[in-house]
Amino acid sequence: MYRLHGFSLSNYYNLVKLTMLEKGLPFEEVQVFPPPKPEFQQKSPMGKIPCLEIDAGRFLSESQVILDYLEETHPEPALYPEDPFARAKVRELMRVMELYLELPARRLYAQAFFGGAVSDETRQEVRAQIEKAGAAFGQMVRFDGFLAGGALTLADLAAVIHLPLVALATRRIYGEDLLAPLAGLPDYLSRLRQRPCVQTVLAGQKQASARLAP
Ligand SMILES: N[C@@H](CCC(=O)N[C@@H](CS)C(=O)NCC(=O)O)C(=O)O
Numbered sequence: 001m002y003r004l005h006g007f008s009l010s011n012y013y014n015l016v017k018l019t020m021l022e023k024g025l026p027f028e029e030v031q032v033f034p035p036p037k038p039e040f041q042q043k044s045p046m047g048k049i050p051c052l053e054i055d056a057g058r059f060l061s062e063s064q065v066i067l068d069y070l071e072e073t074h075p076e077p078a079l080y081p082e083d084p085f086a087r088a089k090v091r092e093l094m095r096v097m098e099l100y101l102e103l104p105a106r107r108l109y110a111q112a113f114f115g116g117a118v119s120d121e122t123r124q125e126v127r128a129q130i131e132k133a134g135a136a137f138g139q140m141v142r143f144d145g146f147l148a149g150g151a152l153t154l155a156d157l158a159a160v161i162h163l164p165l166v167a168l169a170t171r172r173i174y175g176e177d178l179l180a181p182l183a184g185l186p187d188y189l190s191r192l193r194q195r196p197c198v199q200t201v202l203a204g205q206k207q208a209s210a211r212l213a214p
Contacts, residue, residue: 001026001027001028002020002025002026002027002028002052002053002054003027003028003029003030003052003053004016004017004020004028004030004050004052004053005030005032005040005043005044005049005050005051005052005053006029006031006032006051007031007032007049007208008205008207009208009209009212010034010049010050011102011161011162011165012048012049012050012063013049013050013063014161014205015063015067015157015158015161015162016050016063016066016067017029017050017201017204018157018160018161018197018198018201019067019070019079019154019157020070021201022079022152022157023070023074023076024077025070025074030053032049032051034049035047036049042059043059043061044059044061045061048061048062050063050066052066052069052070064091064094067079071154078151079152079153079154079157080153080154081148081149081151081153086148086149090153090154090155093137093140093147093148093155093158094154094155094158096133096136096137097155097158097159097162097163098158098162100129100130100133100136100137101130101133101134101137101162101163101179102162102165102166104126104129104130104133105130105165105166105169105170107122107125107126108122108123108126108169108172111172111173112168112172112173113169113172118173123173123174126173127170127174127178130170130178130179131178134178134179134181134182135181138182142184143182143183143184143185143187143188144184144188147159147188156192159188159192160192160198161201163179163185163189164189166178166179167179167180167185
């Protein structure tokens with residue numbers, strides 16, 4: 001059985017977990033809390049969470065790599081469209097969310113979630129990056145169905161995991177949700193949250209967060 005290493009407060013861990021649930025794959029969760037012990041690098045070379053243990057001695061890290069591996073080895077239910085261009089467009093959406101929304105927002109997490117502090121310079125830089133990427137993302141998608149058209153794809157799973165975190169971090173740092181200009185986003189995310197697998201992942205996230213609360 002697959003073993004997924006990581007913890008339920010990590011959005012990258014939760015994205016892989018959600019994908020495995022949507023695909024109906026059996027897996028065991030192995031708790032690894034950051035910072036992982038140095039030995040963890042034997043499984044995940046950069047020490048990053050998540051890491052998927054395929055079988056004894058075989059590990060994969062980097063969420064996108066893991067997702068693509070799972071799609072290739074378990075093509076049903078498909079979470080990418082069949083057409084190569086449409087598949088690439090799904091990856092493009094995922095890349096934009098990850099590189100230009102989630103990663104910049106990550107620079108705010110120390111203050112937004114962990115009691116640290118973020119400099120004014122960082123706040124300004126991140127704000128400009130998220131505003132630009134949010135506008136670009138809004139041009140790329142429609143929120144009235146699934147992000148990439150007719151069917152659920154990995155882009156929707158990435159959106160329901162990453163975007164609420166970006167929105168929350170910006171609310172906490174700037175007093176406003178920098179994703180608010182994406183008018184259809186809240187309803188779209190609410191629809192996705194009705195999926196049982198999404199609810200399972202969010203319940204795990206809530207439990208992990210309650211365990212960390214003082
Ligand atoms: N590019 C990586 C990012 C994963 C990542 O940043 N994971 C965080 C937790 S959300 C982590 O492992 N942090 C611990 C560290 O960087 O040492 C992926 O897609 O899997």
